[in-house]
Amino acid sequence: MNNQAMIQRSLRHVWHPCTQMKLHETQPPVPIARAEGVWLYDFDGKRYLDGISSWWVNLFGHSHPHIKAALCDQLERLDHIMLAGFTHQPVVELSERLGALTGLDHAFYGSDGASATEIALKMSAHYWRNTGRPEKCCFAGLAGGYHGETVGALAVTDIAIFREAYAPLVRLAATVPSPDARGAWPGESAAGTARRAAVALQSWLEQHHAQTAALIVEPMVQCAAGMAMHDAAYLHEARALCDRYEVHLIADEIATGFGRTGTMFAHQQAGVRPDFICLSKGLTGGTLPLSAVLTTEKVYGAFYDDEVARGFLHSHSYTGNPLACRAALATLELFDQTDALVRNVELAKTLDLAFAPLTQHPAIRHARRLGMIWTWDVATGGRPQPHFARRYARHAMAHGVLLRPIGNTIYAMPPYAMDAESADHLARGALAALQATLSEEGPAHG
Numbered sequence: 001m002n003n004q005a006m007i008q009r010s011l012r013h014v015w016h017p018c019t020q021m022k023l024h025e026t027q028p029p030v031p032i033a034r035a036e037g038v039w040l041y042d043f044d045g046k047r048y049l050d051g052i053s054s055w056w057v058n059l060f061g062h063s064h065p066h067i068k069a070a071l072c073d074q075l076e077r078l079d080h081i082m083l084a085g086f087t088h089q090p091v092v093e094l095s096e097r098l099g100a101l102t103g104l105d106h107a108f109y110g111s112d113g114a115s116a117t118e119i120a121l122k123m124s125a126h127y128w129r130n131t132g133r134p135e136k137c138c139f140a141g142l143a144g145g146y147h148g149e150t151v152g153a154l155a156v157t158d159i160a161i162f163r164e165a166y167a168p169l170v171r172l173a174a175t176v177p178s179p180d181a182r183g184a185w186p187g188e189s190a191a192g193t194a195r196r197a198a199v200a201l202q203s204w205l206e207q208h209h210a211q212t213a214a215l216i217v218e219p220m221v222q223c224a225a226g227m228a229m230h231d232a233a234y235l236h237e238a239r240a241l242c243d244r245y246e247v248h249l250i251a252d253e254i255a256t257g258f259g260r261t262g263t264m265f266a267h268q269q270a271g272v273r274p275d276f277i278c279l280s281k282g283l284t285g286g287t288l289p290l291s292a293v294l295t296t297e298k299v300y301g302a303f304y305d306d307e308v309a310r311g312f313l314h315s316h317s318y319t320g321n322p323l324a325c326r327a328a329l330a331t332l333e334l335f336d337q338t339d340a341l342v343r344n345v346e347l348a349k350t351l352d353l354a355f356a357p358l359t360q361h362p363a364i365r366h367a368r369r370l371g372m373i374w375t376w377d378v379a380t381g382g383r384p385q386p387h388f389a390r391r392y393a394r395h396a397m398a399h400g401v402l403l404r405p406i407g408n409t410i411y412a413m414p415p416y417a418m419d420a421e422s423a424d425h426l427a428r429g430a431l432a433a434l435q436a437t438l439s440e441e442g443p444a445h446g
């Protein structure tokens with residue numbers, strides 16, 4: 001099997017996500033045969049560095065021997081058992097560990113990020129219903145927020161291209177201003193911008209708290225909004241306001257969790273405790289789909305009753321799948337074994353150095369980094385650069401690097417298994433792709 005044959009077969013039957021399929025006439029999908037560490041290999045043997053951790057899910061590299069061994073062992077014992085009416089060791093241990101890491105002692109499982117969002121929204125509204133305040137059933141999210149693309153999750157996802165076609169299906173949530181530090185007024189600090197957004201949140205809550213169940217935020221980084229980073233002061237103030245106005249705070253850590261922003265979970269940088277935490281993506285180290293919603297004793301207690309309908313009757317067939325939970329446990333073991341958070345601080349210095357030539361490119365604005373996320377906005381100098389992201393991604397692949405910009409925002413979110421050689425390859429590829437994209441005549445290559 002070679003690349004060409006694989007592409008032909010794929011295009012005949014596979015409908016790809018987040019894709020206008022007709023674009024594949026000129027830009028076919030890249031068939032990947034295998035992956036190891038930070039490298040992906042196609043069917044013709046060409047290798048690509050996975051600079052975005054396969055859509056932000058991979059942590060310790062592909063095909064990690066420790067996770068592989070845990071999965072093989074688990075397959076020998078128990079592949080799957082329904083979690084309604086049954087329980088098993090991997091889900092028990094994972095729930096204990098997630099509780100210890102977050103201080104939220106009750107874990108409910110789903111299969112992907114969007115289902116975690118749905119679970120958190122439903123649980124919050126149901127909590128208020130169970131506590132005699134059914135009118136608290138509306139939600140608020142940040143401008144540019146992204147929480148997944150199922151119909152319920154789209155209500156709090158403020159990204160027009162994902163939502164517009166489905167507007168009639170969606171029960172739209174309210175949008176409050178984003179604390180994005182790039183929105184700073186002249187002379188204003190990132191903390192100042194964050195506090196200003198918190199003031200806007202306060203006036204919104206003042207008016208609407210009686211109907212509001214929860215505020216959902218992506219702590220520290222709104223990734224899909226173009227790696228929009230904010231000061232921790234926002235989360236601190238948002239927590240205080242949610243307490244004051246009796247509104248739940250949902251931390252969507254689906255992208256930011258598991259060390260991506262430098263701490264195990266991003267909200268920990270603000271020293272706050274959310275009422276709900278949504279986890280997915282890195283949860284299994286990028287091996288299997290799994291999501292979890294963690295919540296407090298107080299929320300859990302509001303569902304604990306003799307009456308069945310006061311319980312949380314949500315379910316997915318694969319809820320708490322033993323293999324996925326085991327992969328998650330092996331991933332958490334790797335954090336301990338490799339002292340990953342400490343090691344990443346050193347690794348980040350290596351990558352900072354490697355990226356310096358890109359950071360200093362005259363077209364680069366707002367170079368910023370948090371933990372293991374590097375990101376830059378590209379100013380196109382008044383010349384239109386249609387389809388910048390698509391063209392950039394193509395050039396990056398030609399240089400052996402998987403990078404997918406968001407609009408004019410380039411970013412790298414590499415696995416934690418990078419070394420000096422792969423860092424150099426990534427940084428050189430990112431810079432070469434920028435130069436190649438900017439030197440093209442935009443429209444002719446759109």
Ligand SMILES: *Cc1c(COP(=O)(O)O)cnc(C)c1O
Binds near residue numbers: 148254255
């Ligand atoms: C990716 C993502 C989601 C959705 O997760 P899926 O597994 O793609 O459904 C939700 N929230 C955030 C912050 C994400 O980055």
